[in-house]
Amino acid sequence: MIPFNFIRPASLAEALDFLAENGERTEIIAGGTDLLVELRGIPAGKKGPKWVVDISGLPELKGIREEGEEIIVGSGSTHWEVHTSELIRETAPLLAAASATVGAAQHRNIATIGGNIMNASPAADTVPALIALEASAVLRSREGERVRPLSGIFVKPYQTDAAPGEILTAVRFRRLPAEAKSAFVKLGRRNALAISRMNAAVVLFLRDGVISEARIAPGSATPMPERFAAAEKILIGQKPSEELFRAAGAAVAAEMVDRSGRRWSTPYKEPVIAALTARALREALAG
Amino acid sequence: MKKIKLDITVNGVKHSLKVDPNLRLLDLLREELDLTGTKEGCGIGECGACTVILDGKAVNSCLILAGQCAGREIVTIEGLSDGEKLHPLQQAFLDHGAVQCGFCTPGMILSAAALLHANPAPTEDEIRVAISGNLCRCTGYTQIVEAVQAAAGKDKGDWWLQI
Ligand SMILES: Cc1cc2nc3c(=O)[nH]c(=O)nc-3n(C[C@H](O)[C@H](O)[C@H](O)COP(=O)(O)OP(=O)(O)OC[C@H]3O[C@@H](n4cnc5c(N)ncnc54)[C@H](O)[C@@H]3O)c2cc1C
Ligand code: FES
Numbered sequence: 001m002i003p004f005n006f007i008r009p010a011s012l013a014e015a016l017d018f019l020a021e022n023g024e025r026t027e028i029i030a031g032g033t034d035l036l037v038e039l040r041g042i043p044a045g046k047k048g049p050k051w052v053v054d055i056s057g058l059p060e061l062k063g064i065r066e067e068g069e070e071i072i073v074g075s076g077s078t079h080w081e082v083h084t085s086e087l088i089r090e091t092a093p094l095l096a097a098a099s100a101t102v103g104a105a106q107h108r109n110i111a112t113i114g115g116n117i118m119n120a121s122p123a124a125d126t127v128p129a130l131i132a133l134e135a136s137a138v139l140r141s142r143e144g145e146r147v148r149p150l151s152g153i154f155v156k157p158y159q160t161d162a163a164p165g166e167i168l169t170a171v172r173f174r175r176l177p178a179e180a181k182s183a184f185v186k187l188g189r190r191n192a193l194a195i196s197r198m199n200a201a202v203v204l205f206l207r208d209g210v211i212s213e214a215r216i217a218p219g220s221a222t223p224m225p226e227r228f229a230a231a232e233k234i235l236i237g238q239k240p241s242e243e244l245f246r247a248a249g250a251a252v253a254a255e256m257v258d259r260s261g262r263r264w265s266t267p268y269k270e271p272v273i274a275a276l277t278a279r280a281l282r283e284a285l286a287g
Numbered sequence: 288m289k290k291i292k293l294d295i296t297v298n299g300v301k302h303s304l305k306v307d308p309n310l311r312l313l314d315l316l317r318e319e320l321d322l323t324g325t326k327e328g329c330g331i332g333e334c335g336a337c338t339v340i341l342d343g344k345a346v347n348s349c350l351i352l353a354g355q356c357a358g359r360e361i362v363t364i365e366g367l368s369d370g371e372k373l374h375p376l377q378q379a380f381l382d383h384g385a386v387q388c389g390f391c392t393p394g395m396i397l398s399a400a401a402l403l404h405a406n407p408a409p410t411e412d413e414i415r416v417a418i419s420g421n422l423c424r425c426t427g428y429t430q431i432v433e434a435v436q437a438a439a440g441k442d443k444g445d446w447w448l449q450i
Protein backbone atom coordinates (compact mmCIF):
# COMPACT_ATOMS: atom_id res chain seq x y z
CA MET A 1 0.00 0.00 0.00
CA ILE A 2 1.33 3.43 -0.92
CA PRO A 3 2.12 5.71 2.03
CA PHE A 4 -0.29 8.35 3.34
CA ASN A 5 -1.17 9.99 6.64
CA PHE A 6 -4.39 9.18 8.44
CA ILE A 7 -6.61 11.33 10.59
CA ARG A 8 -9.89 10.71 12.28
CA PRO A 9 -11.70 13.95 13.16
CA ALA A 10 -14.00 13.84 16.16
CA SER A 11 -16.74 15.95 14.58
CA LEU A 12 -18.06 17.03 11.20
CA ALA A 13 -16.91 20.61 11.87
CA GLU A 14 -13.38 19.36 12.51
CA ALA A 15 -13.46 17.28 9.32
CA LEU A 16 -14.66 20.28 7.29
CA ASP A 17 -11.95 22.52 8.79
CA PHE A 18 -9.32 19.96 7.86
CA LEU A 19 -10.67 19.64 4.31
CA ALA A 20 -10.85 23.43 3.90
CA GLU A 21 -7.07 23.57 4.46
CA ASN A 22 -5.95 20.25 2.93
CA GLY A 23 -8.78 19.12 0.64
CA GLU A 24 -6.70 19.05 -2.55
CA ARG A 25 -4.34 16.39 -1.26
CA THR A 26 -6.84 14.40 0.76
CA GLU A 27 -9.08 11.42 0.13
CA ILE A 28 -12.15 10.93 2.28
CA ILE A 29 -12.71 7.40 3.58
CA ALA A 30 -16.11 6.18 4.77
CA GLY A 31 -16.57 2.39 4.46
CA GLY A 32 -13.43 2.18 2.34
CA THR A 33 -14.77 -0.57 0.07
CA ASP A 34 -14.14 1.51 -3.05
CA LEU A 35 -11.30 3.71 -1.82
CA LEU A 36 -9.03 0.95 -0.50
CA VAL A 37 -9.35 -1.01 -3.75
CA GLU A 38 -8.38 2.18 -5.59
CA LEU A 39 -5.42 3.02 -3.29
CA ARG A 40 -4.16 -0.54 -3.49
CA GLY A 41 -4.13 -0.21 -7.27
CA ILE A 42 -1.68 2.73 -7.19
CA PRO A 43 1.74 1.30 -8.09
CA ALA A 44 4.56 1.72 -5.54
CA GLY A 45 6.49 4.91 -6.19
CA LYS A 46 3.52 6.69 -7.74
CA LYS A 47 1.99 9.55 -5.83
CA GLY A 48 -1.16 8.96 -3.84
CA PRO A 49 -3.03 11.23 -1.44
CA LYS A 50 -1.06 12.95 1.32
CA TRP A 51 -3.92 12.43 3.74
CA VAL A 52 -6.77 10.01 4.22
CA VAL A 53 -9.47 11.46 6.46
CA ASP A 54 -11.82 8.98 8.13
CA ILE A 55 -15.43 10.13 8.40
CA SER A 56 -16.84 6.67 9.17
CA GLY A 57 -17.39 7.35 12.87
CA LEU A 58 -18.96 10.79 12.59
CA PRO A 59 -22.33 10.84 14.39
CA GLU A 60 -23.54 13.79 12.25
CA LEU A 61 -23.55 11.54 9.17
CA LYS A 62 -25.48 8.71 10.78
CA GLY A 63 -29.16 7.97 11.04
CA ILE A 64 -32.27 7.74 8.87
CA ARG A 65 -35.18 9.98 9.83
CA GLU A 66 -38.27 11.75 8.56
CA GLU A 67 -38.98 15.46 8.57
CA GLY A 68 -42.57 16.06 7.50
CA GLU A 69 -42.96 14.47 4.07
CA GLU A 70 -39.21 14.18 3.61
CA ILE A 71 -36.95 11.25 4.39
CA ILE A 72 -33.35 12.10 5.27
CA VAL A 73 -30.69 9.44 4.98
CA GLY A 74 -27.33 10.30 6.57
CA SER A 75 -24.49 9.69 4.10
CA GLY A 76 -22.74 7.49 6.67
CA SER A 77 -25.62 5.01 6.76
CA THR A 78 -24.39 1.57 5.74
CA HIS A 79 -26.23 -0.47 3.12
CA TRP A 80 -27.17 -2.84 5.93
CA GLU A 81 -28.72 0.06 7.86
CA VAL A 82 -30.57 1.24 4.76
CA HIS A 83 -32.02 -2.10 3.73
CA THR A 84 -33.07 -3.09 7.26
CA SER A 85 -34.59 0.32 8.07
CA GLU A 86 -38.35 0.04 8.62
CA LEU A 87 -38.74 3.66 7.54
CA ILE A 88 -36.99 3.04 4.21
CA ARG A 89 -38.86 -0.21 3.60
CA GLU A 90 -42.11 1.64 4.09
CA THR A 91 -41.39 4.92 2.30
CA ALA A 92 -38.85 3.91 -0.37
CA PRO A 93 -38.89 0.12 -0.80
CA LEU A 94 -36.90 0.34 -4.04
CA LEU A 95 -33.99 1.93 -2.15
CA ALA A 96 -34.08 -0.84 0.48
CA ALA A 97 -34.00 -3.34 -2.39
CA ALA A 98 -31.05 -1.58 -4.04
CA SER A 99 -28.98 -1.49 -0.84
CA ALA A 100 -29.76 -5.16 -0.21
CA THR A 101 -28.03 -6.10 -3.49
CA VAL A 102 -24.75 -4.24 -2.92
CA GLY A 103 -21.89 -6.75 -2.78
CA ALA A 104 -21.94 -9.33 0.01
CA ALA A 105 -22.72 -9.06 3.73
CA GLN A 106 -19.11 -8.08 4.44
CA HIS A 107 -19.53 -5.04 2.16
CA ARG A 108 -23.04 -4.04 3.20
CA ASN A 109 -22.02 -4.07 6.88
CA ILE A 110 -19.53 -1.29 6.35
CA ALA A 111 -20.00 0.34 2.91
CA THR A 112 -22.07 3.52 2.99
CA ILE A 113 -24.71 5.05 0.77
CA GLY A 114 -22.59 8.23 0.68
CA GLY A 115 -19.60 6.31 -0.67
CA ASN A 116 -21.80 4.60 -3.25
CA ILE A 117 -22.95 8.01 -4.52
CA MET A 118 -19.66 9.92 -4.32
CA ASN A 119 -17.65 7.17 -6.00
CA ALA A 120 -19.88 8.02 -8.99
CA SER A 121 -19.61 4.63 -10.66
CA PRO A 122 -22.17 4.21 -13.48
CA ALA A 123 -22.93 0.82 -11.87
CA ALA A 124 -23.66 2.12 -8.34
CA ASP A 125 -26.85 0.37 -7.25
CA THR A 126 -28.44 2.94 -4.96
CA VAL A 127 -28.08 5.83 -7.42
CA PRO A 128 -30.82 4.82 -9.93
CA ALA A 129 -33.15 4.12 -6.99
CA LEU A 130 -32.41 7.57 -5.53
CA ILE A 131 -32.87 9.23 -8.93
CA ALA A 132 -36.25 7.53 -9.34
CA LEU A 133 -37.07 8.95 -5.89
CA GLU A 134 -36.08 12.43 -7.18
CA ALA A 135 -33.59 12.68 -4.30
CA SER A 136 -31.42 15.69 -3.48
CA ALA A 137 -27.82 15.65 -2.30
CA VAL A 138 -26.85 17.73 0.73
CA LEU A 139 -23.21 18.88 0.44
CA ARG A 140 -21.47 20.73 3.23
CA SER A 141 -18.22 22.68 3.34
CA ARG A 142 -16.76 24.98 6.00
CA GLU A 143 -18.45 27.86 4.15
CA GLY A 144 -21.94 26.38 4.22
CA GLU A 145 -24.39 23.93 2.74
CA ARG A 146 -25.80 23.41 -0.75
CA VAL A 147 -28.68 21.16 -1.75
CA ARG A 148 -28.77 19.93 -5.36
CA PRO A 149 -30.83 17.40 -7.28
CA LEU A 150 -28.75 14.23 -7.06
CA SER A 151 -28.87 13.73 -10.83
CA GLY A 152 -27.09 17.09 -11.22
CA ILE A 153 -23.92 16.31 -9.25
CA PHE A 154 -22.42 13.76 -11.66
CA VAL A 155 -19.85 15.22 -14.07
CA LYS A 156 -18.55 12.04 -15.69
CA PRO A 157 -17.99 8.44 -14.61
CA TYR A 158 -16.20 8.43 -11.25
CA GLN A 159 -16.45 12.20 -10.86
CA THR A 160 -18.94 14.47 -9.12
CA ASP A 161 -18.98 18.26 -8.97
CA ALA A 162 -18.18 18.24 -5.22
CA ALA A 163 -15.35 20.63 -4.31
CA PRO A 164 -12.34 19.16 -2.47
CA GLY A 165 -13.61 20.80 0.74
CA GLU A 166 -17.09 19.31 0.54
CA ILE A 167 -18.61 16.32 2.30
CA LEU A 168 -21.91 14.75 1.28
CA THR A 169 -23.80 14.79 4.57
CA ALA A 170 -27.15 13.32 3.50
CA VAL A 171 -29.57 12.52 0.72
CA ARG A 172 -33.20 13.54 1.05
CA PHE A 173 -36.36 12.75 -0.88
CA ARG A 174 -40.14 12.88 -0.50
CA ARG A 175 -41.59 9.67 0.88
CA LEU A 176 -43.44 7.64 -1.72
CA PRO A 177 -47.16 7.66 -1.00
CA ALA A 178 -48.56 4.25 -0.04
CA GLU A 179 -50.31 3.89 -3.42
CA ALA A 180 -47.12 4.47 -5.45
CA LYS A 181 -45.70 1.37 -7.10
CA SER A 182 -41.97 0.89 -7.35
CA ALA A 183 -39.27 -1.70 -7.96
CA PHE A 184 -35.52 -2.12 -8.27
CA VAL A 185 -34.16 -5.05 -10.26
CA LYS A 186 -30.58 -6.01 -10.97
CA LEU A 187 -28.75 -8.46 -13.10
CA GLY A 188 -26.42 -10.12 -10.63
CA ARG A 189 -22.78 -10.55 -11.49
CA ARG A 190 -22.82 -14.22 -10.72
CA ASN A 191 -25.81 -15.12 -12.85
CA ALA A 192 -24.57 -13.39 -15.96
CA LEU A 193 -21.44 -12.54 -17.85
CA ALA A 194 -19.50 -10.01 -15.86
CA ILE A 195 -19.70 -7.39 -18.61
CA SER A 196 -21.62 -5.02 -16.41
CA ARG A 197 -23.96 -4.85 -13.49
CA MET A 198 -27.07 -3.48 -15.16
CA ASN A 199 -30.05 -2.52 -13.06
CA ALA A 200 -33.27 -0.55 -13.29
CA ALA A 201 -35.32 1.47 -10.81
CA VAL A 202 -38.91 2.45 -11.59
CA VAL A 203 -41.74 4.31 -9.86
CA LEU A 204 -45.33 4.32 -11.17
CA PHE A 205 -48.37 6.30 -10.08
CA LEU A 206 -51.80 5.14 -11.22
CA ARG A 207 -55.07 7.02 -11.28
CA ASP A 208 -58.31 5.19 -12.18
CA GLY A 209 -56.32 2.31 -13.63
CA VAL A 210 -54.25 4.58 -15.86
CA ILE A 211 -50.57 5.47 -15.39
CA SER A 212 -50.43 9.13 -14.40
CA GLU A 213 -46.73 9.43 -13.66
CA ALA A 214 -43.72 7.23 -14.48
CA ARG A 215 -40.06 7.41 -13.52
CA ILE A 216 -37.50 5.11 -15.09
CA ALA A 217 -33.83 5.23 -14.04
CA PRO A 218 -31.63 2.50 -15.52
CA GLY A 219 -28.16 1.89 -14.09
CA SER A 220 -25.00 1.12 -16.09
CA ALA A 221 -26.84 2.17 -19.25
CA THR A 222 -25.37 5.64 -19.64
CA PRO A 223 -22.09 7.22 -18.46
CA MET A 224 -24.09 9.22 -15.94
CA PRO A 225 -27.23 8.04 -14.19
CA GLU A 226 -30.41 9.76 -15.38
CA ARG A 227 -34.08 9.25 -16.09
CA PHE A 228 -35.24 8.10 -19.51
CA ALA A 229 -37.99 10.53 -20.49
CA ALA A 230 -38.95 9.00 -23.86
CA ALA A 231 -39.72 5.65 -22.25
CA GLU A 232 -41.59 7.34 -19.40
CA LYS A 233 -43.75 9.18 -21.94
CA ILE A 234 -44.85 5.92 -23.55
CA LEU A 235 -46.38 4.85 -20.25
CA ILE A 236 -48.24 7.99 -19.29
CA GLY A 237 -51.99 7.97 -19.91
CA GLN A 238 -51.96 4.23 -20.66
CA LYS A 239 -53.39 1.20 -18.89
CA PRO A 240 -50.59 -1.09 -17.69
CA SER A 241 -50.13 -4.19 -19.84
CA GLU A 242 -47.41 -6.63 -20.79
CA GLU A 243 -47.27 -5.11 -24.27
CA LEU A 244 -46.92 -1.60 -22.90
CA PHE A 245 -44.10 -2.63 -20.53
CA ARG A 246 -42.24 -4.31 -23.37
CA ALA A 247 -42.60 -1.19 -25.48
CA ALA A 248 -41.18 0.90 -22.63
CA GLY A 249 -38.28 -1.56 -22.30
CA ALA A 250 -37.56 -1.29 -26.01
CA ALA A 251 -37.68 2.50 -25.75
CA VAL A 252 -35.12 2.43 -22.91
CA ALA A 253 -32.79 0.30 -25.05
CA ALA A 254 -33.17 2.70 -27.98
CA GLU A 255 -32.60 5.74 -25.78
CA MET A 256 -29.47 4.11 -24.31
CA VAL A 257 -27.99 3.64 -27.78
CA ASP A 258 -28.93 7.20 -28.71
CA ARG A 259 -27.10 8.61 -25.70
CA SER A 260 -24.11 6.30 -25.36
CA GLY A 261 -23.58 5.39 -29.01
CA ARG A 262 -22.85 1.89 -30.25
CA ARG A 263 -20.01 0.15 -28.42
CA TRP A 264 -18.62 -3.34 -28.23
CA SER A 265 -20.98 -4.12 -25.36
CA THR A 266 -24.13 -2.75 -27.04
CA PRO A 267 -25.38 -6.05 -28.55
CA TYR A 268 -25.34 -7.50 -25.04
CA LYS A 269 -26.70 -4.47 -23.21
CA GLU A 270 -29.63 -3.67 -25.53
CA PRO A 271 -31.76 -6.78 -24.88
CA VAL A 272 -30.69 -6.90 -21.23
CA ILE A 273 -31.79 -3.38 -20.36
CA ALA A 274 -35.05 -3.81 -22.33
CA ALA A 275 -35.86 -7.00 -20.40
CA LEU A 276 -34.77 -5.55 -17.03
CA THR A 277 -36.96 -2.48 -17.51
CA ALA A 278 -39.99 -4.55 -18.45
CA ARG A 279 -39.36 -6.79 -15.45
CA ALA A 280 -39.05 -3.82 -13.10
CA LEU A 281 -42.36 -2.41 -14.38
CA ARG A 282 -44.04 -5.81 -13.97
CA GLU A 283 -42.69 -6.17 -10.42
CA ALA A 284 -43.72 -2.64 -9.51
CA LEU A 285 -47.26 -3.25 -10.71
CA ALA A 286 -47.47 -6.57 -8.86
CA GLY A 287 -46.34 -4.74 -5.68
CA MET B 288 4.07 8.99 7.31
CA LYS B 289 3.35 9.64 10.95
CA LYS B 290 2.52 6.60 13.09
CA ILE B 291 -0.90 6.65 14.72
CA LYS B 292 -2.00 5.58 18.17
CA LEU B 293 -4.48 2.77 18.25
CA ASP B 294 -6.46 1.22 21.10
CA ILE B 295 -8.23 -1.89 19.92
CA THR B 296 -9.72 -5.06 21.44
CA VAL B 297 -8.95 -8.31 19.64
CA ASN B 298 -10.47 -11.58 20.88
CA GLY B 299 -11.18 -9.95 24.20
CA VAL B 300 -7.62 -8.65 24.70
CA LYS B 301 -7.00 -4.89 24.78
CA HIS B 302 -4.03 -3.59 22.82
CA SER B 303 -2.48 -0.11 22.82
CA LEU B 304 -0.33 0.19 19.73
CA LYS B 305 1.48 2.62 17.47
CA VAL B 306 1.01 1.64 13.85
CA ASP B 307 1.65 2.88 10.31
CA PRO B 308 -1.24 5.02 9.06
CA ASN B 309 -1.62 2.97 5.86
CA LEU B 310 -1.88 -0.37 7.67
CA ARG B 311 -4.96 -2.44 6.86
CA LEU B 312 -6.76 -4.31 9.63
CA LEU B 313 -5.61 -7.51 7.89
CA ASP B 314 -1.93 -6.47 8.21
CA LEU B 315 -2.42 -5.45 11.82
CA LEU B 316 -3.79 -8.89 12.69
CA ARG B 317 -1.27 -10.93 10.73
CA GLU B 318 1.93 -8.90 11.03
CA GLU B 319 1.64 -6.99 14.30
CA LEU B 320 -0.44 -9.39 16.40
CA ASP B 321 0.69 -12.65 14.79
CA LEU B 322 -2.88 -13.83 14.28
CA THR B 323 -2.26 -15.61 10.99
CA GLY B 324 -5.55 -17.51 10.98
CA THR B 325 -6.96 -14.59 9.03
CA LYS B 326 -6.00 -15.16 5.38
CA GLU B 327 -5.30 -12.84 2.49
CA GLY B 328 -6.68 -14.11 -0.80
CA CYS B 329 -7.48 -11.37 -3.28
CA GLY B 330 -6.81 -8.24 -1.20
CA ILE B 331 -9.68 -6.43 -2.98
CA GLY B 332 -12.83 -7.57 -1.22
CA GLU B 333 -13.81 -10.35 -3.61
CA CYS B 334 -12.99 -13.62 -1.80
CA GLY B 335 -13.82 -13.24 1.90
CA ALA B 336 -10.72 -15.16 3.11
CA CYS B 337 -9.87 -12.14 5.30
CA THR B 338 -13.30 -11.98 6.99
CA VAL B 339 -13.29 -11.03 10.69
CA ILE B 340 -16.04 -9.86 13.01
CA LEU B 341 -16.04 -6.15 13.84
CA ASP B 342 -18.46 -5.09 16.58
CA GLY B 343 -20.59 -8.16 15.89
CA LYS B 344 -20.64 -7.91 12.09
CA ALA B 345 -18.63 -9.69 9.39
CA VAL B 346 -16.27 -7.41 7.43
CA ASN B 347 -13.38 -7.89 5.01
CA SER B 348 -10.22 -6.95 6.91
CA CYS B 349 -8.46 -6.17 3.61
CA LEU B 350 -10.90 -3.29 3.01
CA ILE B 351 -10.59 -1.44 6.29
CA LEU B 352 -7.71 0.57 7.70
CA ALA B 353 -6.45 -0.35 11.16
CA GLY B 354 -6.98 3.26 12.21
CA GLN B 355 -10.70 2.99 11.46
CA CYS B 356 -11.01 0.29 14.13
CA ALA B 357 -9.88 2.48 17.03
CA GLY B 358 -11.94 1.74 20.14
CA ARG B 359 -13.68 -1.21 18.48
CA GLU B 360 -13.84 -4.96 19.05
CA ILE B 361 -12.53 -7.57 16.64
CA VAL B 362 -13.02 -11.32 16.74
CA THR B 363 -10.78 -13.52 14.58
CA ILE B 364 -10.85 -17.29 14.08
CA GLU B 365 -8.38 -17.61 16.97
CA GLY B 366 -11.03 -16.09 19.23
CA LEU B 367 -13.69 -18.72 18.60
CA SER B 368 -12.32 -21.87 20.20
CA ASP B 369 -12.11 -22.27 23.95
CA GLY B 370 -8.47 -23.34 24.25
CA GLU B 371 -8.31 -26.76 22.60
CA LYS B 372 -12.09 -27.09 22.63
CA LEU B 373 -13.49 -26.21 19.23
CA HIS B 374 -16.38 -23.84 18.73
CA PRO B 375 -19.52 -25.75 17.61
CA LEU B 376 -19.19 -24.25 14.12
CA GLN B 377 -15.59 -25.45 13.84
CA GLN B 378 -16.62 -28.93 14.98
CA ALA B 379 -19.55 -28.99 12.54
CA PHE B 380 -17.23 -28.03 9.64
CA LEU B 381 -15.00 -31.00 10.51
CA ASP B 382 -17.92 -33.38 11.01
CA HIS B 383 -19.51 -32.48 7.67
CA GLY B 384 -16.39 -32.58 5.52
CA ALA B 385 -16.66 -28.84 4.92
CA VAL B 386 -12.89 -28.31 5.01
CA GLN B 387 -10.49 -29.33 2.26
CA CYS B 388 -7.49 -27.06 1.77
CA GLY B 389 -8.85 -24.87 4.56
CA PHE B 390 -7.87 -21.51 3.09
CA CYS B 391 -11.45 -20.22 2.99
CA THR B 392 -12.44 -21.85 6.26
CA PRO B 393 -11.64 -19.14 8.85
CA GLY B 394 -13.51 -16.51 6.83
CA MET B 395 -16.38 -18.88 6.09
CA ILE B 396 -16.77 -19.78 9.78
CA LEU B 397 -16.68 -16.14 10.88
CA SER B 398 -19.36 -15.18 8.33
CA ALA B 399 -21.45 -18.05 9.66
CA ALA B 400 -20.77 -17.03 13.28
CA ALA B 401 -21.89 -13.46 12.55
CA LEU B 402 -25.04 -14.82 10.94
CA LEU B 403 -25.89 -17.08 13.89
CA HIS B 404 -25.15 -14.21 16.26
CA ALA B 405 -27.90 -12.16 14.58
CA ASN B 406 -30.16 -15.02 13.54
CA PRO B 407 -29.82 -18.23 15.58
CA ALA B 408 -32.12 -20.27 13.32
CA PRO B 409 -31.41 -19.23 9.71
CA THR B 410 -33.02 -20.81 6.65
CA GLU B 411 -30.84 -22.40 3.99
CA ASP B 412 -31.33 -19.32 1.83
CA GLU B 413 -30.24 -17.01 4.63
CA ILE B 414 -27.11 -19.13 5.12
CA ARG B 415 -26.31 -18.94 1.40
CA VAL B 416 -26.75 -15.16 1.40
CA ALA B 417 -24.56 -14.79 4.51
CA ILE B 418 -21.66 -16.72 2.94
CA SER B 419 -22.08 -15.35 -0.58
CA GLY B 420 -19.01 -13.14 -0.06
CA ASN B 421 -16.85 -16.16 0.84
CA LEU B 422 -15.43 -18.10 -2.08
CA CYS B 423 -14.42 -21.72 -1.71
CA ARG B 424 -12.42 -23.28 -4.52
CA CYS B 425 -12.41 -26.88 -3.30
CA THR B 426 -15.20 -28.08 -1.07
CA GLY B 427 -18.30 -26.83 -2.80
CA TYR B 428 -20.94 -25.09 -0.80
CA THR B 429 -23.25 -28.01 0.01
CA GLN B 430 -21.18 -29.41 2.86
CA ILE B 431 -20.52 -25.91 4.18
CA VAL B 432 -24.23 -25.06 4.27
CA GLU B 433 -24.95 -28.40 5.97
CA ALA B 434 -22.31 -27.69 8.59
CA VAL B 435 -23.81 -24.30 9.40
CA GLN B 436 -27.29 -25.83 9.61
CA ALA B 437 -26.00 -28.52 11.97
CA ALA B 438 -24.29 -25.97 14.22
CA ALA B 439 -27.40 -23.79 14.25
CA GLY B 440 -29.61 -26.78 15.03
CA LYS B 441 -27.66 -27.69 18.13
CA ASP B 442 -29.04 -26.30 21.32
CA LYS B 443 -25.96 -24.77 22.83
CA GLY B 444 -27.62 -22.09 24.87
CA ASP B 445 -26.22 -18.78 23.76
CA TRP B 446 -22.74 -19.85 22.72
CA TRP B 447 -22.88 -17.70 19.60
CA LEU B 448 -23.18 -14.66 21.78
CA GLN B 449 -19.60 -15.27 22.77
CA ILE B 450 -18.27 -13.87 19.48
C1 LIG C 1 -16.22 -6.99 -3.98
C2 LIG C 1 -17.02 -5.73 -4.11
C3 LIG C 1 -18.35 -5.82 -4.56
C4 LIG C 1 -19.10 -4.66 -4.72
N1 LIG C 1 -20.39 -4.79 -5.15
C5 LIG C 1 -21.13 -3.67 -5.37
C6 LIG C 1 -22.47 -3.77 -5.85
O1 LIG C 1 -23.02 -4.86 -6.04
N2 LIG C 1 -23.16 -2.61 -6.07
C7 LIG C 1 -22.62 -1.39 -5.85
O2 LIG C 1 -23.29 -0.38 -6.06
N3 LIG C 1 -21.35 -1.26 -5.36
C8 LIG C 1 -20.60 -2.36 -5.13
N4 LIG C 1 -19.32 -2.25 -4.67
C9 LIG C 1 -18.73 -0.90 -4.47
C10 LIG C 1 -18.81 -0.31 -3.05
O3 LIG C 1 -18.92 -1.32 -2.06
C11 LIG C 1 -19.96 0.67 -2.91
O4 LIG C 1 -19.86 1.67 -3.89
C12 LIG C 1 -20.00 1.30 -1.52
O5 LIG C 1 -21.28 1.84 -1.26
C13 LIG C 1 -18.97 2.39 -1.31
O6 LIG C 1 -19.16 2.95 -0.01
P1 LIG C 1 -17.93 3.15 1.01
O7 LIG C 1 -18.50 3.77 2.22
O8 LIG C 1 -17.20 1.88 1.17
O9 LIG C 1 -17.06 4.18 0.17
P2 LIG C 1 -15.53 4.62 0.30
O10 LIG C 1 -14.67 3.62 -0.37
O11 LIG C 1 -15.21 5.00 1.68
O12 LIG C 1 -15.60 5.94 -0.60
C14 LIG C 1 -15.87 5.91 -1.99
C15 LIG C 1 -15.57 7.28 -2.62
O13 LIG C 1 -16.49 8.26 -2.16
C16 LIG C 1 -15.83 9.30 -1.42
N5 LIG C 1 -16.71 9.56 -0.28
C17 LIG C 1 -17.20 8.64 0.59
N6 LIG C 1 -18.07 9.21 1.45
C18 LIG C 1 -18.12 10.52 1.11
C19 LIG C 1 -18.88 11.65 1.63
N7 LIG C 1 -19.76 11.51 2.64
N8 LIG C 1 -18.68 12.87 1.06
C20 LIG C 1 -17.81 13.02 0.03
N9 LIG C 1 -17.11 12.00 -0.51
C21 LIG C 1 -17.26 10.76 0.02
C22 LIG C 1 -14.46 8.74 -1.09
O14 LIG C 1 -13.51 9.77 -1.03
C23 LIG C 1 -14.19 7.81 -2.25
O15 LIG C 1 -13.71 8.52 -3.35
C24 LIG C 1 -18.53 -3.39 -4.44
C25 LIG C 1 -17.21 -3.31 -3.97
C26 LIG C 1 -16.46 -4.46 -3.79
C27 LIG C 1 -15.05 -4.36 -3.30
S1 FES D 1 -8.48 -10.92 0.90
FE1 FES D 1 -10.05 -9.69 1.63
S2 FES D 1 -11.72 -10.29 0.44
FE2 FES D 1 -10.10 -11.40 -0.49
Ligand code: FES
Nearest residue numbers: 387388391423424
Ligand atom coordinates in the same frame (compact mmCIF):
# COMPACT_ATOMS: atom_id res chain seq x y z
S1 FES E 1 -11.54 -25.55 1.40
FE1 FES E 1 -10.11 -24.84 -0.09
S2 FES E 1 -10.96 -22.94 -0.63
FE2 FES E 1 -12.50 -23.73 0.62
